[in-house]
Amino acid sequence: MENNQNLTSKENWELKKQSKIKEKEQRKIKKILKRIALWVSVVIGISAAIFVVIKSVDNYLPGQLANNSISDLDWVKGNKDANIILIEYSDFQCSACVHYFPLIKQLVQEFGNEIGFVYRHFPLKQAHHSAELAAWSAEAAGKQDKFWEMHDMIFENQNDWSSRNAEKIFIEYAKFLNLDIEKFKKDINSKEIKNKVENDFQSGIKAGINSTPTFFLNGEKIKNPRNYDEFKNIINQTIIKNS
Amino acid sequence: MTNSKISSIKPLLKIPKLLIFAFLIASFIGFFDATYITAKQYLGTPFNCFINGCEDVIASQYATIGNIPTALLGVIYYLIIFIFVVAYLDTKKRFFINFIAKFVVVGLIASIWFLFVQFFIIKALCLYCLISAGVSIILFILGILVIKSKNISS
Numbered sequence: 001m002e003n004n005q006n007l008t009s010k011e012n013w014e015l016k017k018q019s020k021i022k023e024k025e026q027r028k029i030k031k032i033l034k035r036i037a038l039w040v041s042v043v044i045g046i047s048a049a050i051f052v053v054i055k056s057v058d059n060y061l062p063g064q065l066a067n068n069s070i071s072d073l074d075w076v077k078g079n080k081d082a083n084i085i086l087i088e089y090s091d092f093q094c095s096a097c098v099h100y101f102p103l104i105k106q107l108v109q110e111f112g113n114e115i116g117f118v119y120r121h122f123p124l125k126q127a128h129h130s131a132e133l134a135a136w137s138a139e140a141a142g143k144q145d146k147f148w149e150m151h152d153m154i155f156e157n158q159n160d161w162s163s164r165n166a167e168k169i170f171i172e173y174a175k176f177l178n179l180d181i182e183k184f185k186k187d188i189n190s191k192e193i194k195n196k197v198e199n200d201f202q203s204g205i206k207a208g209i210n211s212t213p214t215f216f217l218n219g220e221k222i223k224n225p226r227n228y229d230e231f232k233n234i235i236n237q238t239i240i241k242n243s
Numbered sequence: 244m245t246n247s248k249i250s251s252i253k254p255l256l257k258i259p260k261l262l263i264f265a266f267l268i269a270s271f272i273g274f275f276d277a278t279y280i281t282a283k284q285y286l287g288t289p290f291n292c293f294i295n296g297c298e299d300v301i302a303s304q305y306a307t308i309g310n311i312p313t314a315l316l317g318v319i320y321y322l323i324i325f326i327f328v329v330a331y332l333d334t335k336k337r338f339f340i341n342f343i344a345k346f347v348v349v350g351l352i353a354s355i356w357f358l359f360v361q362f363f364i365i366k367a368l369c370l371y372c373l374i375s376a377g378v379s380i381i382l383f384i385l386g387i388l389v390i391k392s393k394n395i396s397s
Binding site (some may be wrong): 035038039042045046049050053054056057071072189190192195 | 303
C-alpha cells in the first residue's frame with residue numbers, strides 16, 4: 001500500500017516534471033515563432049515599401065503624360081498649364097527631327113496659349129556622334145535663359161555642325177547669342193547638364209521610345225503626322241475631345 | 244546571478260518602448276523617402292515636387308558620389324537603423340541600440356551637408372531631401388535620448 005502511494009507520488013512528480021518540460025518546450029517554440037513572425041513581418045514590410053515606391057514611380061511617366069504635368073526642368077513653349085500638352089522626344093542630329101522643327105514652331109504660333117509644347121532630349125548616341133553634345137549645348141544655353149534660341153540655331157544649322165567640329169561651332173553659336181562663353185563651356189561639361197539630358201533619355205526609354213522624333217499628345221503616343229495639316233488636325237481633334 | 248550581472252541587464256529595461264518604436268517608425272519613413280528618391284533617380288522620371296527645385300537638386304553633381312546616387316546611401320543607412328532596432332527588439336541585446344545611438348551621427352552630418360548644399364550652393368530645395376534631413380535630425384535626437392536613458396539607468 002505504502003509502496004503504491006510512493007509510486008503514485010513518484011508518478012505525480014514525473015508527470016509534473018514532464019508537463020513542466022512540455023511547457024518549457026512550448027514556451028521555446030512560441031518564442032521561436034514570435035521571432036520568425038517578427039523577422040517575416042520586417043521582410044514583408046520592407047518588400048511592400050519597395051514595391052509601393054517602384055510601382056508609383058513606374059506608373060508615373062504615362063500618368064504624368066496623361067495628366068499633362070510637366071517637370072520643373074522641362075523646356076516648355078506656349079502655355080505650360082494648357083489642356084493640350086505636346087511632348088516631343090527629339091535628337092538634334094536626326095534628319096526627321098529637323099523636318100518637324102518648323103512644323104512645331106508653326107503649331108506653337110498658331111495655337112498660342114491653347115497648347116504647351118515640351119522638348120525632351122533623346123540623343124541617339126550610337127548613330128549620331130554629336131547629338132548628345134548638341135543637347136548639352138542647348139541645356140548650357142538654357143542656363144543663361146537662351147535654350148530655345150540655341151535649340152533653333154542647332155536645328156537650323158544641322159548640316160553645318162553634323163559633319164564638322166561640332167563643339168567649336170556650338171561655341172560660335174553661344175558667342176552669337178551673347179552668352180558668357182566661359183560659363184557655357186563649363187556648363188556643357190557639367191554633371192548637372194549631363195544628368196538632365198540622361199534623365200530625359202531614360203524617361204524616353206521608360207515610355208518605350210526607340211526612334212526620334214516621338215510625340216505624345218496628352219499622354220498618348222501619336223503616329224508621326226505626315227505634314228502640318230495632319231498635325232493640326234490631330235491637335236484640333238484633341239481640343240474638341242477635351243472641351 | 245551576481246550583482247555585476249544584474250547591473251549590466253538593468254539598463255536594458257530602462258529604454259522606454261516608445262523611444263524604440265519612434266526609432267522604428269522614423270527609420271522606416273526615412274527608408275521609404277530615400278527609396279523614392281533613388282527610384283526616381285534611376286528611372287529618370289520627373290518628381291512630384293510640391294516646391295520648385297527637386298529636379299535641380301537631383302540633377303546636381305551633389306546628388307551622386309561617383310555613379311552612386313547619395314539617396315541610395317540613404318536607403319542603406321535607414322535600412323541599417325531599421326534592422327538594428329528590430330534586432331534589438333528581438334534579442335534585447337544592448338549592443339544594437341547603442342550602435343544606432345552613435346550611428347545616427349553619420350546621418351546628422353550628411354543632412355547638415357545636404358541642407359548647406361541646397362540652401363547655399365544649388366539654391367534650390369528638394370522636398371524629399373528635406374524630409375530625409377528632418378528624419379535624420381529626429382533620429383539623432385532619439386539617439387541622444389537613448390544615451391541619456393542609459394546614463395540615468397546606470
